[in-house]
Amino acid sequence: MSFKVDIKATIVATILLALCMVIINFVPILAIIILPFVTVPATILWYRSKPSFFVTVVVTLCVTVLFSNVYLLTIMALMIFMSVFIGQLLIERTSKERILYLVTAFMSILTIGSVLILQIVGKLPLASELISRYHDLVVSYFEMGGTFNSDVEKTLQASLDILQASIPGYIIFWVFLLVLVNIVVTFPILRKFKIATPVFRPLFMWQINRSVVSVFVVVVLMSLFVTKENVVLYGIVTNLQYVLEWVIFIQALSLFHLFVKVKKLPIVVAVLIFIIAFIFKPIAYLFGLMDIWFNLKQRIKK
Structure with a gap:
């Protein structure tokens, strides 16, 4: 592997990633539109010049740290990992559907792991705490109506247990949608940069x-x-x-x-x-x- 850094490509990719990061930081709702495209610069660099990729990643993450936003840093890190997965699978000429489920599997594990870490350090509330708050809110509603009893409590608790157990499944489902949308909208862009991309069988x-x-x-x-x-x-x-x-x-x-x-x-x-x-x-x-x-x-x- 050549260790020559493509200065122009590195600067352009860094600016694009930094721009995405700034927009997401100040207008989080736009992340829905921006995230599928965030992987494009990093994927191109990983495919063409890994030294340029590493320089871009280091600079981008350092700038991200300056915002003191742990959620933004987590999102950017996850999207960079996603770029690596996609870029490497494209290098290996992997089929499109295999890219879909492999990247979904890897990103699901990383995303759920990131959530667990954020919960451990106290940056995200535990799922049990959120469920408990919702439980208290529903109980208060039934008590106000005078219809709260042991049967309602059992039914409510069973429903909440199912909901809590399903949270990882919902995360995986949304990760799957993100990866699917990413593949659909970015592969045509990657082809413009002469990167061979497969089609869905x-x-x-x-x-x-x-x-x-x-x-x-x-x-x-x-x-x-x-x-x-x-x-x-x-x-x-x-x-x-x-x-x-x-x-x-x-x-x-x-x-x-x-x-x-x-x-x-x-x-x-x-x-x-x-x-x-x-x-x-x-x-x-x-x-x-x-x-x-x-x-x-x-x-x-x-």
Whole structure:
């Protein structure tokens, strides 16, 4: 690898990243529009000149620190990691769908890990604290109406427990959407800079490596023996399980898509199948696991 820094590219990329950082810092709502494009400068540099990339990252993060905004620093660090993942996968000529789920998996782990760290240092409230506040608010509402009793309390607590357990899943879902939008809107831009980018193959052609099943089984077995008292290990196992479940769910959708195509089912039926898959996710997970391990698609084709 050459250690020559492209001065012009480094300056341009640094200015663009700094501009994005300033806008997000002063107008946070615009982050929704800006974030999908933040990876473009860093991805181009990682693809073309890693020394230029490292210089840009160091300067950008140093400037970010000056704002004394830990949330902004976290966001910029995550987007830089995302640029590295995407850039490296493009160098390796990885398929577009594989980029999607690999980057989603990596970024989900990093994002959830960042949230846990921010909670540990007291920069973000614990999910249990937010749930507790919401619980007290709902209880007060029912008490004012005179309808609060033990049955309501049990139902409310069960609902809140489900909500708290689902928080990592929601984070993964939003990370997936961010990665998907990023790939869709930035790859045409990257092609303008003569960076080869793949195109999405049809969903029915997506195939996840068998190793995912092995890792998933290990994680599920570990979850049976890890208790909430072991905070760090419990958090790692639980969140990794959520990430793998989403990957397996995508494989299930791929299987269903092939079934729809082979049977030449109407669009209405296809949409209904996908809706049912989202409603009954555990069953979809089972189909996804079976497809990964036994290659059910080959059987459907035959």
